[in-house]
Amino acid sequence: MPLSLPGYAGDWLERGLDRQLRLAVTGLSRAGKTAFLTSLVNQLRHAGLDARLELMGCVREGRLLGAMRQSQPDLSVPRFPYDEALASLEGTPPGWPSPTRGISELRLSIRYKSRAGSRHLFGEQRSLTLDLIDYPGEWLLDLPMLQLDYWQWCEQMAGQLRGRRRSYAEDFLRHAERLDPAADADEQQLADISARYADSLASARNEGGYTWVQPGRFLLPGELDGAPVLQFFPLPAIAEHSRTALDALPASSNYQTLARRFEHYKRTVITPFYRQYFRRFDRQIVLVDVLSALNAGPDVFDDLRQAIATLMQSFDYGNRSLLSRLFQPRIDRLAIAATKADHVTPEQHANLLSLVEALMAEPLRDLRYANIPVRALSLAAIRATSARQVEHHGERHAALKGTTLDGEEVLMFPGEVPSRLPDADFWQRQGFDFTAFRPAPQAAGEALPHIRMDSALDWLLGDKLR
Numbered sequence: 001m002p003l004s005l006p007g008y009a010g011d012w013l014e015r016g017l018d019r020q021l022r023l024a025v026t027g028l029s030r031a032g033k034t035a036f037l038t039s040l041v042n043q044l045r046h047a048g049l050d051a052r053l054e055l056m057g058c059v060r061e062g063r064l065l066g067a068m069r070q071s072q073p074d075l076s077v078p079r080f081p082y083d084e085a086l087a088s089l090e091g092t093p094p095g096w097p098s099p100t101r102g103i104s105e106l107r108l109s110i111r112y113k114s115r116a117g118s119r120h121l122f123g124e125q126r127s128l129t130l131d132l133i134d135y136p137g138e139w140l141l142d143l144p145m146l147q148l149d150y151w152q153w154c155e156q157m158a159g160q161l162r163g164r165r166r167s168y169a170e171d172f173l174r175h176a177e178r179l180d181p182a183a184d185a186d187e188q189q190l191a192d193i194s195a196r197y198a199d200s201l202a203s204a205r206n207e208g209g210y211t212w213v214q215p216g217r218f219l220l221p222g223e224l225d226g227a228p229v230l231q232f233f234p235l236p237a238i239a240e241h242s243r244t245a246l247d248a249l250p251a252s253s254n255y256q257t258l259a260r261r262f263e264h265y266k267r268t269v270i271t272p273f274y275r276q277y278f279r280r281f282d283r284q285i286v287l288v289d290v291l292s293a294l295n296a297g298p299d300v301f302d303d304l305r306q307a308i309a310t311l312m313q314s315f316d317y318g319n320r321s322l323l324s325r326l327f328q329p330r331i332d333r334l335a336i337a338a339t340k341a342d343h344v345t346p347e348q349h350a351n352l353l354s355l356v357e358a359l360m361a362e363p364l365r366d367l368r369y370a371n372i373p374v375r376a377l378s379l380a381a382i383r384a385t386s387a388r389q390v391e392h393h394g395e396r397h398a399a400l401k402g403t404t405l406d407g408e409e410v411l412m413f414p415g416e417v418p419s420r421l422p423d424a425d426f427w428q429r430q431g432f433d434f435t436a437f438r439p440a441p442q443a444a445g446e447a448l449p450h451i452r453m454d455s456a457l458d459w460l461l462g463d464k465l466r
């Protein structure tokens with residue numbers, strides 16, 4: 001029997017629209033992007049075989065058939081190193097994959113059966129092309145710079161440099177405070193002070209655990225490593241000079257040279273990222289390592305809160321937002337996930353989720369999301385521990401069993417996760433002990449163990465697999 005035209009046209013339209021999805025994964029460095037993407041690809045490739053994905057509707061309905069890797073469309077973007085990541089996890093001893101440090105991409109084609117409908121008694125086979133893009137969350141920290149000129153940026157940074165992370169910036173401050181804004185610029189001197197600035201950001205990040213840095217690219221320059229476009233820094237003593245006097249300085253002065261480089265950075269680094277990549281993402285998951293911040297103490301935790309608020313500005317689609325005005329992005333679904341949930345015992349997972357929700361509450365309210373659905377999650381991309389019960393003085397307690405990075409087997413209770421933003425009382429008790437674990441030994445060709453990756457996949461892809 002010939003198909004009636006409206007039904008046929010409907011089918012055609014549905015397929016045409018739903019065949020492709022660009023899903024971006026981001027998070028600040030060490031949030032768990034590489035582990036997440038490795039696990040995501042692994043779970044989908046093992047779908048219909050040994051992957052545990054019961055929280056995906058299409059898996060429960062027996063409709064997810066599997067996924068295959070395809071060659072990626074954009075040959076100028078590095079490939080996400082999936083095979084290398086898997087080789088580390090399957091090594092002896094197993095190791096975490098080396099983190100990616102720039103943007104990378106991977107394309108999968110997912111095969112599934114459509115839901116049986118009135119016209120199709122049995123669902124027909126379809127495929128969804130999924131482009132996965134991984135990029136550093138640090139790059140999103142730069143968005144607010146587009147609204148500032150160099151003078152305003154120096155003013156903002158001066159406060160931060162002298163704040164709680166001053167100890168990491170001492171060397172930079174000593175050199176930058178001595179620089180005369182009116183003197184003729186000396187290339188070598190500016191390159192030297194820029195390197196000290198970048199070092200101060202790196203040690204605040206690596207030694208102190210602080211995440212809010214600007215420019216974010218200085219930490220993860222990607223292909224711009226060593227490029228002159230990164231050779232600028234804020235003048236910490238800006239307040240001692242009048243803005244009018246600085247504006248009147250000749251083009252060859254330190255101040256004018258740095259201001260020009262600042263503008264150049266905005267134009268040639270920040271803007272192109274949003275234009276070429278960000279604007280083309282359909283969906284986004286932002287990964288947040290809440291547990292490490294909780295472990296590091298109140299200053300670092302508060303800093304993470306600020307970093308997240310800044311990062312979220314890139315998802316502010318309000319009509320008047322900077323982002324909408326400049327780039328007209330099209331992300332239609334967003335997930336925010338607390339990673340490494342296998343670092344806490346299962347009964348703490350609900351608290352971890354409430355804590356992420358509490359962290360997001362303010363940015364979400366302020367940023368007028370209204371029209372993009374957002375979901376908070378907690379997950380472990382690659383579960384490295386197993387949950388146990390131990391008896392102590394006749395009582396049963398939850399515990400975790402795992403192997404530390406040094407290869408020592410431990411049975412421990414890491415502590416309680418607060419369900420709200422932690423208060424002074426929590427910090428006084430300092431009841432949290434975050435130990436890094438080695439991934440569990442992994443037989444070659446087996447699906448990676450995880451916690452709630454299927455829930456994340458269901459939220460991010462489920463509606464496209466109908």
Ligand code: GDP
Pocket residue numbers: 027028029030031032033034035036096097098099100339340341342343379380381382383384385436437
């Ligand atoms: P990236 O910098 O965002 O790509 O972060 P990675 O994916 O490289 O993760 C950084 C580190 O966090 C890893 O080396 C692991 O030690 C740890 N990690 C990441 N994901 C998990 C997870 O699901 N479970 C556990 N236990 N550790 C994780």
